[in-house]
Amino acid sequence: MDLKQLETIFDKNLGKNKKIVDIKSSNLVEKGENNGGELFKLDITVKNEETKEDSVLHVVGKTIPLIEKFQEIFNIQVTFKAEIIFYDKIVPILQQFQKENGMKNVITCFPKFYGGRLNLNGSNTVDKDGIIIMENLKMSGYTNLDRHVGYNLKESMLLLKDLAEFHSTVIAFKLKHPDLFFKEIRPVCNNHLQLSEENSFKDVIGIVEEILLQSKECTPYVPKIRKMWNEFKPDFSGENKREPFATITHSDLWVNNAMMKYVNGEPVKNKFVDFQLYNYGSPGFDILNFLFTSVQTNVLRMKFDDLIRFYHNEFVNNIKRLDCEYSKFSYSKFLKELELDSVQVLNWDLSFIPMVAFGQKGHALPDSNVVDFNDAQFKAMMVNNIPEEAKRRLHFMIEEYINRKWL
Structure with a gap:
């Protein structure tokens, strides 16, 4: 990595x-754990x-992907700029908004x-x-x-609490300062993947x-x-999103894009990272995408509804703390x-769960030139190599969609 003129980035942080x-x-x-940069x-x-004393500053530097294909897929001329704007502009705006509304503990995730x-x-x-420099x-x-294990119940609740605060704070700011929101924030929330039609x-x-054919419950729904x-045509545009729930979404929220801190083995703090694909859209995408890609299947089977209701309670409570009308955010509407x-979540997660979340560790995604998903031998090899937990997760997701009449 060529670290030219890095001093200029730290001018205001180093001190006199x-x-x-x-x-x-x-x-x-x-390798393979982050394709977006x-x-x-x-x-x-x-x-x-x-x-004359020395001290050491420990930071992380993020640069564009080395592989040109990923530069195109991740639309770096848009997303790299937008990620800087998110940390440098949007986060401080949200924190200042909370302070102005009497909240002593502002968002720190x-x-x-x-x-x-x-x-x-x-x-x-x-x-x-x-380059982007963060702690x-x-x-x-x-x-x-x-990522092959995922979040337990306590870890999931801690993350969902922060996610609810983030989503609802954006909405409260939009409700109280609509002109500023749609002039300063909404225009930069258009960061999406560039998936080609011939995407292998x-x-x-x-x-x-x-x-799915290994599950008798899922088999009838395969066609x-x-x-x-x-x-299906993915909609990452952020256009025509539904109000009043439309908010800033992370849009790529899964195990690898969050970090957790523990004290005596208990999760105490959560941080979200990698805001290169954030968008203006439904909080539903972040919630469902996180649950299906990142929460342990046995937890989902026992606590799926509880986790959804927990998120909603935190969401509404934060709307109330910020002194906004909350009746339009009822549980039934949520x-x-x-x-x-x-x-949209199902179509994204059908491939993401087996190929990325449970993909082989230490390896990048297969190069499209050597992949043939229609080859019987290759397909059999891929199916055999996918962990059993990934298969259980896919089965659970389809079963849940069937039960909720989403499919």
């Missing part, structure tokens, strides 16, 4: 008479020129932002010299959960079908799921919101 004298970098995550651990030695840049030439084009949460005791992973439905899959977003 302090200078960067050394930077050590190393990879932060394993390169993540580096940066240990920055800072010298106080008055006392985001990493500290040190700064960012698009390039070194001063243009508006993102290139390989673009290294691992140095503060935060960790990612094992559309053919992963063959693998999904093989898994309907294939038809839905082939006809359940309808989940139903309306369920099709």
Whole structure:
């Protein structure tokens, strides 16, 4: 990693008479754990020129993906800029709004932002010299959960509490300051993947079908799921979203994009990371996507409704704390919101659960040139290699959709 002119990003954070004298970098995550950008651990030695003492600042640097295909898929000319705006502008606006409305404990479920840049030439084009600098949460005791295990009940509730506060604070700000919201915030919430029509992973439905056919409850619905899959067109645009629930959504909320801190083995704090795809849309997508991709299947079977109601209670309580009308956010209307977003979640998670959430650790997603989901041998190999928990999760998701008449 070429760390040119990094000092300029830290000017306002270092303080007087302090200078960067050394930077050590190393990879932060394993190959295949983050396709939307390169993540580096940066240990920055800072010298106080008055006392001559050195201190070390532990941060994370995020740059654009090395692979050009992922630069296109993740739409970096939009998403990289928007991620900087989220940390630098939107988070402080929400925190100041909470303070103005008498809340002493403002939202803290985001990493500290040190700064960012698009390039070194001063243009508006993102290139390989673009970088986003945030605190290294691992140095503060935060960790990612094992994506092949997922969240237990306490961990899920802690995350959903923060998610409810985030979603509802945005909505409250929109209700109280609509002109400012639609002028300053709404325009940057259009960050979405660029999936081509010939995307080879559309053919992963063959693998999904093989898994679903292992469940007698799911088997009758396989033809309907294939038809839905082939006809589905994802809507990441943020246009024509339903009010009043429309809010800023993370839009990629799963195990790898959240970190948790523990004290004596108990989860006490949560942080959300990787806001490159945030959007203006339904909170239902974040909620259902997190539950199905990231919460342990046995927890979902026992507590799915409890977790949904817990989120809604936290959501409404925060709306009340911010002195906004809450009757329009009733539980029945909230359940309808989940139903309306369920099709998009299902189509996303059908491939995401087996191929990404439970994909082989330490390996990037397969290159499209060597993947043939229609080849019988390849398909059999993929099905056999998918962990049993992933298969149970897919079965549970379809069963839940059937029971709720979402499918």
